[in-house]
């Protein structure tokens with residue numbers, strides 16, 4: 467292998483990016499612990515923002531500065547717009563027929579266009595406003611009861627469950643109760659699928675991959691998709707008054723022959739699972755981190771509450787139409803995403819040809835891992851980088867939508883997140899509502915500064931310990 471790389475190097479006349487010292491066979495795999503984004507950050511501080519690492523036999527390029535990210539995701543975007551082959555995704559997603567893990571090519575382009583236009587457009591997002599209001603209303607009721615009893619709410623669990631219900635209703639048209647699929651439970655199945663999808667992020671070499679029941683899991687996930695399509699094609703189904711969910715939309719496209727590419731039930735099923743997995747945990751985890759930072763910084767929470775109060779008053783709840791006025795809330799969300807990007811290493815990209823970046827040779831078929839967690843902490847890009855200071859955005863127009871490479875929670879370029887508008891809409895709405903309707907304090911007289919912020923790595927990086935807080939109602943009625 468070494469000699470193969472040397473030969474390659476010679477051929478292109480390029481040198482590979484700097485690299486820590488590898489072990490035989492393992493390469494650099496032994497350097498990654500439980501939180502690979504943090505380990506890679508430390509290594510990049512030593513070896514530079516474009517770093518070469520080999521995990522098993524797979525060459526990886528680790529990207530850790532805004533300048534380098536711009537090279538890979540904008541200037542040479544086309545070269546890096548593919549995804550590596552992925553064993554687990556092949557199982558789960560009908561041979562990579564979904565969007566997230568498809569390699570670059572016509573199929574991915576067509577699918578992405580279809581999803582962007584038909585499922586994730588503003589029109590479509592807005593058609594689910596009433597559903598979001600209803601689901602969030604249910605959560606507010608639960609919290610009101612906890613406030614009456616003066617007991618702590620498990621915010622992490624409650625928000626995750628609400629987000630799963632919202633995603634289910636949007637994608638499949640109804641909430642699946644835990645027992646609907648099998649004894650294991652619907653949410654557990656999806657969650658396991660996410661963990662599985664996360665593991666190969668850093669090579670297919672992680673030992674715990676083998677511990678997961680790949681076939682059993684696949685069977686369950688596919689059962690969900692099949693059941694849903696069968697229900698939708700049942701002629702006796704009454705769906706009057708409901709927004710058209712994703713299954714309806716995709717079945718209609720399939721029947722009309724409107725898609726200009728092969729599009730059958732297996733494509734629909736793969737896409738449904740993709741949309742569920744991509745929307746459930748991402749938004750919920752983002753909300754969890756924003757709320758955690760607010761509880762850790764009570765003066766910031768107070769400022770957000772004042773901003774909302776000024777626009778909405780204390781007589782009613784927040785509506786989605788109020789959201790555009792909340793400038794300070796948007797700064798808080800940006801700052802939370804800077805420190806806690808929910809997908810700290812994005813999804814892995816793969817290069818489709820040789821390329822030279824910053825004078826280094828990047829071989830074809832390298833995996834590219836963009837460490838946005840490290841980029842959010844880059845001292846060259848951010849003053850006082852370790853601290854949560856939303857006010858830093860008052861004088862800056864740095865945006866989080868992929869235009870500014872120091873802040874990339876949704877990635878950027880061709881593979882950037884197509885669900886960003888939807889994700890942001892949910893995060894802004896839920897955070898605004900929960901801090902407008904309630905004051906919050908930490909249980910057991912814990913001081914805000916003592917709130918633990920330990921991370922737990924996966925496809926999304928969640929809190930290691932659930933966020934618990936005691937609510938008090940704020941609104942006048």
Ligand code: HEM
Nearest residue numbers: 566744745748749752809812813875876877881883885889
């Ligand atoms: C706060 C919420 C969300 C965050 C932080 C987020 C973040 C991301 C990130 C970082 C990527 C990878 C980008 C890359 O590889 O360069 C991604 C990809 C993707 N996201 Fe999101 N996402 C969110 C919500 C959603 C939602 C609600 C949906 C759809 C319902 C969605 C659908 C997707 C899809 C389909 C991809 C793969 C795109 C492709 O490979 O072409 N995301 N997202």
